[in-house]
């Protein structure tokens with residue numbers, strides 16, 4: 001069946017987050033701590049509203065900027081990684097992988113309930129934050145949301161999510 005649809009797409013120079021991270025890969029391998037200037041793009045699909053918008057660019061930019069700012073200038077830590085142990089100890093966070101250990105100020109870290117801080121799972125995290133904000137602040141659920149996270153220039157991952165308006 002042929003289908004027509006509308007999308008809005010936003011990517012801006014300020015939709016960036018500069019973060020430190022490391023991931024595990026190939027079984028038991030673990031990267032060295034390093035950083036990226038991540039860049040985010042968002043796309044929403046849905047019906048047109050009374051303004052003939054899918055969703056207002058101005059509001060979308062504001063919401064995306066706030067979500068990106070939650071991550072910006074932090075150490076990103078995945079709390080569901082089976083190989084990396086992340087333990088909150090008052091004002092600090094202890095992180096262990098095999099015989100390696102890092103201690104970070106708690107306020108410098110964002111603890112994410114994901115398995116690995118890959119671009120893919122960061123895109124999923126951002127999509128989930130955005131859908132929560134759109135529902136809570138705008139009483140709006142798009143038909144589809146796509147979040148692209150570019151880790152370094154020319155390499156990015158996309159998370160696409162088809163939503164039901166009742167889906168939680």
Ligand SMILES: Nc1nc2c(c(=O)[nH]1)N=C([C@H](O)[C@H](O)COP(=O)(O)OP(=O)(O)OP(=O)(O)O)CN2
Pocket residue numbers: 023031034117118119120151152155157
């Ligand atoms: N599909 C994915 N592959 C990889 C991811 C990821 O998130 N998703 N992440 C990494 C690493 O975190 C790594 O930091 C990126 O490695 P690399 O491409 O080597 O990064 P560089 O900035 O050094 O890139 P150059 O093109 O070599 O300059 C690995 N894979």
